[in-house]
Amino acid sequence: MSDKQHLYLVDGSAYIFRAYHRLPPLTNPEGTPVGAVYGYTTMLWKLAEELHKANGPTHLAVILDKASKSFRNDIYEDYKANRPPPPEDLVPQFPLIRDATRAFSLPCIEEEGLEADDIIASYARAATRKGWDVTIVSSDKDLMQLVGTCAENKDDPEFPGGGCVDMLDTMKNQRIGPEEVADKFGVPPEKVGDVLALMGDSVDNIPGIFGVGPKTATKLIQEHGSLAAALDAAPDMKKSKLKERLLEGREMAELSRILVALKEDAPLPMPMEDFRLNEIPPQPLIDFLSTHGFSSLLKRVEAGTGSPARPTELNPAKADRDKEAAPSSPEGNRQPLPDMPAVDRSAYICVQDEATLEDWIARAFAAREIAVDTETSALDAMGADLTGISLAIGPNEACYIPLGHGGSDMFAEKPAQVPLERAVALLKPLLESDAVLKVGQNIKYDINVLARHDIALAPIEDTMVLSFDLDAGRSEQGIGGGHGMDELSERHLGHTTMKFKDVCGTGKKAIPFGEVPLDKATEYAAEDADVTWRLYQHLRPRLAAESGTRIYERVDRPLIPVVAGMEREGIRVDRDALARLSQEFSERIAGLEKDIHEIAGEEFTIGSPKQLGAILFDKMGYKGGRKGKSGQYSTDQAILEKLAAQDAPIANKVLEWRQLAKLKSTYTDALQAAINPRTNRVHTSYSLVGAQTGRLSSTDPNLQNIPIRTDIGRQIRKAFVPEKGNVLLAADYSQIELRLAAHMADVPPLKEAFDKGEDIHARTAEELFGTVDRDTRARAKTINFAILYGISRWGLAGRLGVEADEAQAMIDRYFERFPGIQRYIVRTLEEVREKGFSETLFGRKTWFPRIGSKNQNERQGSERAAINAPIQGTCADIIKRAMARMMPALTEAGLGHVRMLLQVHDELVFELPESDVKAASTVIERIMGEAALPAVSLDVPLAVEIGTGASWDDAH
DNA sequence: TCGTTCACG
DNA sequence: GACGTACGTGAACGAG
Numbered sequence: 001m002s003d004k005q006h007l008y009l010v011d012g013s014a015y016i017f018r019a020y021h022r023l024p025p026l027t028n029p030e031g032t033p034v035g036a037v038y039g040y041t042t043m044l045w046k047l048a049e050e051l052h053k054a055n056g057p058t059h060l061a062v063i064l065d066k067a068s069k070s071f072r073n074d075i076y077e078d079y080k081a082n083r084p085p086p087p088e089d090l091v092p093q094f095p096l097i098r099d100a101t102r103a104f105s106l107p108c109i110e111e112e113g114l115e116a117d118d119i120i121a122s123y124a125r126a127a128t129r130k131g132w133d134v135t136i137v138s139s140d141k142d143l144m145q146l147v148g149t150c151a152e153n154k155d156d157p158e159f160p161g162g163g164c165v166d167m168l169d170t171m172k173n174q175r176i177g178p179e180e181v182a183d184k185f186g187v188p189p190e191k192v193g194d195v196l197a198l199m200g201d202s203v204d205n206i207p208g209i210f211g212v213g214p215k216t217a218t219k220l221i222q223e224h225g226s227l228a229a230a231l232d233a234a235p236d237m238k239k240s241k242l243k244e245r246l247l248e249g250r251e252m253a254e255l256s257r258i259l260v261a262l263k264e265d266a267p268l269p270m271p272m273e274d275f276r277l278n279e280i281p282p283q284p285l286i287d288f289l290s291t292h293g294f295s296s297l298l299k300r301v302e303a304g305t306g307s308p309a310r311p312t313e314l315n316p317a318k319a320d321r322d323k324e325a326a327p328s329s330p331e332g333n334r335q336p337l338p339d340m341p342a343v344d345r346s347a348y349i350c351v352q353d354e355a356t357l358e359d360w361i362a363r364a365f366a367a368r369e370i371a372v373d374t375e376t377s378a379l380d381a382m383g384a385d386l387t388g389i390s391l392a393i394g395p396n397e398a399c400y401i402p403l404g405h406g407g408s409d410m411f412a413e414k415p416a417q418v419p420l421e422r423a424v425a426l427l428k429p430l431l432e433s434d435a436v437l438k439v440g441q442n443i444k445y446d447i448n449v450l451a452r453h454d455i456a457l458a459p460i461e462d463t464m465v466l467s468f469d470l471d472a473g474r475s476e477q478g479i480g481g482g483h484g485m486d487e488l489s490e491r492h493l494g495h496t497t498m499k500f501k502d503v504c505g506t507g508k509k510a511i512p513f514g515e516v517p518l519d520k521a522t523e524y525a526a527e528d529a530d531v532t533w534r535l536y537q538h539l540r541p542r543l544a545a546e547s548g549t550r551i552y553e554r555v556d557r558p559l560i561p562v563v564a565g566m567e568r569e570g571i572r573v574d575r576d577a578l579a580r581l582s583q584e585f586s587e588r589i590a591g592l593e594k595d596i597h598e599i600a601g602e603e604f605t606i607g608s609p610k611q612l613g614a615i616l617f618d619k620m621g622y623k624g625g626r627k628g629k630s631g632q633y634s635t636d637q638a639i640l641e642k643l644a645a646q647d648a649p650i651a652n653k654v655l656e657w658r659q660l661a662k663l664k665s666t667y668t669d670a671l672q673a674a675i676n677p678r679t680n681r682v683h684t685s686y687s688l689v690g691a692q693t694g695r696l697s698s699t700d701p702n703l704q705n706i707p708i709r710t711d712i713g714r715q716i717r718k719a720f721v722p723e724k725g726n727v728l729l730a731a732d733y734s735q736i737e738l739r740l741a742a743h744m745a746d747v748p749p750l751k752e753a754f755d756k757g758e759d760i761h762a763r764t765a766e767e768l769f770g771t772v773d774r775d776t777r778a779r780a781k782t783i784n785f786a787i788l789y790g791i792s793r794w795g796l797a798g799r800l801g802v803e804a805d806e807a808q809a810m811i812d813r814y815f816e817r818f819p820g821i822q823r824y825i826v827r828t829l830e831e832v833r834e835k836g837f838s839e840t841l842f843g844r845k846t847w848f849p850r851i852g853s854k855n856q857n858e859r860q861g862s863e864r865a866a867i868n869a870p871i872q873g874t875c876a877d878i879i880k881r882a883m884a885r886m887m888p889a890l891t892e893a894g895l896g897h898v899r900m901l902l903q904v905h906d907e908l909v910f911e912l913p914e915s916d917v918k919a920a921s922t923v924i925e926r927i928m929g930e931a932a933l934p935a936v937s938l939d940v941p942l943a944v945e946i947g948t949g950a951s952w953d954d955a956h
Numbered sequence: 957t958c959g960t961t962c963a964c965g
Numbered sequence: 966g967a968c969g970t971a972c973g974t975g976a977a978c979g980a981g
Contacts, residue, residue, distance in 0.1 A: 018981085021981050607977090607979070608978085608979050608980080609978095609979080610979075610980070611979090661977090661978090662976095665976085665977055665978080666975095666977060670977090690974070690975090691974060692973080693972085693973060693974095695974075696974095697973090697974055698974085699976090700975095701975090702974085702975045702976065704975085705975065705976085737972095785971080785972090786971060788971085788972070789971035789972040789973090790971060790972065791971070792970055792971070793970095794971095795969095795971045796970095796971080797970095798970075798971090857969075857970085860970080861970085864970090864971060864972065865972065865973085867971095867972085868971085868973075869972080869973090872973060
């Protein structure tokens with residue numbers, strides 16, 4: 001063996017992320033998640049075993065990221081700003097990485113202000129300069145810049161041979177040398193930095209050049225030789241998108257080049273000679289492995305099969321820094337509102353006695369406008385218990401009233417609190433007083449919590465709904481659709497709120513809010529009320545200024561208590577019927593599975609599109625082609641149906657298997673689990689801000705997608721039943737979106753057909769094709785829907801199974817027969833481009849910030865959505881208006897006991913005594929049919945179809 | 957977490 | 966120059 005030294009540099013931080021996603025979520029005997037640590041440990045093990053082997057390590061060190069900020073943030077403050085926080089069950093594993101490294105008696109290097117990549121680069125350079133070889137254990141593309149022979153040393157007699165750098169991906173067990181890098185990037189390693197600078201990196205938030213991806217970046221560097229040359233050549237390129245982008249993005253690319261460059265001259269925290277890898281002392285390793293229950297590795301140590309050992313001293317000073325606090329999130333630096341002091345959590349009061357509570361109630365009455373927030377033991381308003389209430393009456397004037405704190409530890413003393421009953425009795429007049437406005441963030445939740453204590457919270461305002469009515473579509477999608485309090489606070493107040501998880505923890509270690517110490521609970525809860533109060537002051541004036549008053553006051557705000565009531569009602573489901581279905585589906589699934597495996601000739605996971613694709617197209621040789629950027633075969637319904645038509649018996653079996661598996665997991669199993677034990681009914685939760693168009697959405701469980709289109713699926717609908725003596729009544733708007741399109745786009749022939757109660761698709765077929773038969777009617781129906789969704793010739797062609805030319809001809813014909821439709825589309829798009837938003841007949845706005853995007857896909861997607869939004873949104877407005885008026889109208893007719901249970905976009909479901917069906921139907925039909933009036937007078941009638949029965953299915 | 961698939965309007 | 970192509974949702978699952 002030669003004397004050549006070989007330094008292994010392990011990129012520990014990057015490794016653990018990959019290990020986390022690759023390995024199952026193991027926990028150690030104490031319940032701490034250790035899956036990623038296990039992966040890391042086995043990797044070190046493997047590397048240690050390589051000692052003494054040819055090309056194995058003589059020296060080894062683990063390099064870790066110290067903190068999230070580095071010198072790159074000084075150059076570009078948004079560097080890594082897009083990084084999502086690490087998963088919660090990974091966080092506790094970070095310190096364990098150091099424990100594991102120490103258990104192997106290996107050095108662990110980390111340095112403030114430097115990323116692991118920079119430390120690795122600096123060691124690699126220093127080592128190659130001495131003629132050592134270096135292997136970087138990582139698969140990070142940034143590090144690929146370092147791969148290769150260190151040319152500068154090659155001819156230097158002092159360092160015979162020069163040092164080589166390669167990389168090792170231990171997960172794929174793959175060496176990455178210059179050729180592999182060239183394969184991946186199309187350029188040699190020393191030019192990888194130029195390519196990276198052009199393409200950017202969304203995860204690290206390296207800007208790169210917009211619209212330039214890996215392919216284009218590679219091509220540019222190949223052609224011009226370097227980033228600088230490519231940028232210099234831009235002015236002489238022929239006119240193209242790319243040229244514009246290069247000219248526009250020059251600065252960003254140059255900045256990116258600096259960001260992706262690795263720092264190769266950082267001071268080395270420890271001489272690399274100290275990284276010498278020796279036999280590993282067994283005891284620390286044994287201790288570590290047994291603590292975490294890694295028994296198979298433990299056995300191998302004890303059997304003496306693994307013991308390289310001790311390098312130099314560890315770095316004991318670093319151990320103390322393990323528990324470094326997470327870096328605080330970047331403070332939003334927007335101005336606070338004028339005349340409002342900054343949020344000061346120390347000003348909040350914890351109310352623990354009656355006298356103080358009475359004082360706050362008196363002040364709240366005087367304030368006339370207060371924010372209210374309830375804290376509960378869990379997230380589900382129907383199942384959770386009240387833990388406390390906070391009130392805010394002005395900026396920093398907020399209190400928290402604990403009502404259910406302590407109690408889980410029976411030996412600990414409960415904190416002093418006003419007894420729940422007493423507090424509720426004192427607060428009720430305030431919370432129900434017409435003279436005091438109660439503002440909440442998602443106040444529907446608080447309404448439902450308080451309703452269980454016989455408090456009818458009113459009158460109300462909701463900052464979440466306000467934000468939605470002003471800004472729907474403006475922000476990125478996310479939890480709360482961009483209307484969550486933390487986001488709103490950041491955006492409008494420039495204030496970073498305390499996060500629930502910082503107070504209660506997350507995952508297994510999470511504690512209920514009632515176990516949070518009162519000082520901390522007060523800071524958190526009172527801040528929520530304070531921030532809500534401030535947001536209201538900020539958002540409410542915008543309503544009038546931005547013409548949002550109409551939709552908020554006339555449609556959305558009145559709906560809040562109505563939807564809250566529907567959620568509290570819930571709907572009964574027949575548990576036994578669902579259990580029988582689950583059983584039946586299980587058996588049929590098992591049978592199909594057997595058949596499918598038999599036909600395939602092997603066992604595989606049918607639910608894995610990847611495996612299924614491999615079986616169908618690789619093994620069995622059916623034609624079907626690749627699809628999607630993942631390079632995976634598509635196996636969706638349309639493809640399988642094509643295969644079935646090609647006489648592939650396996651396809652039908654898979655289709656049936658899919659259907660049954662879906663129905664079982666999503667419906668028959670899940671719905672049984674969703675039955676509330678207190679009420680014995682299923683209570684969905686509606687989101688008022690869930691869909692950008694103004695529709696509601698339904699979650700936990702979603703009751704807006706219960707099957708209806710197939711017989712087997714309808715079995716599930718049969719399990720939705722009334723209480724004994726009652727029936728379910730379903731009232732549907734018939735063809736409401738087409739009716740609205742006919743009105744809004746002014747299409748006389750369609751309006752006339754609706755007026756006369758004709759079959760609208762038949763009428764369309766008549767207009768388009770001159771004849772009506774099954775085929776032309778079906779085509780006309782498809783086209784009608786295509787219009788509502790923003791048509792494209794390719795989309796229509798795909799649906800109709802014709803060529804794009806033919807589809808285009810039909811579209812042309814449609815526009816010719818119904819010129820109003822084309823005018824509507826043009827007008828709508830012009831308006832959206834000009835103003836940035838679309839509007840419904842009732843003034844609901846939906847913003848389309850990407851309508852002017854340079855990205856064709858993005859832009860056209862926005863255009864289609866913008867064509868659809870006014871129609872879908874107007875439909876949502878209309879049924880919302882009907883819902884808000886429904887119970888008062890029924891009550892006036894002496895039918896106050898009729899219960900409105902569900903909304904499914906164009907349908908309302910009620911439960912009522914059979915004897916009231918006739919009277920109630922009259923009221924329901926009238927309220928729904930007249931819902932647009934008096935604000936809007938439609939040119940088409942709104943037809944309502946009503947059915948009743950002993951189940952939701954029977955009601956259709 | 958992401959992509960795929962599929963349930964609904 | 967290729968790609969993916971109808972609008973709006975939510976849930977489950979496999980894979981990395």
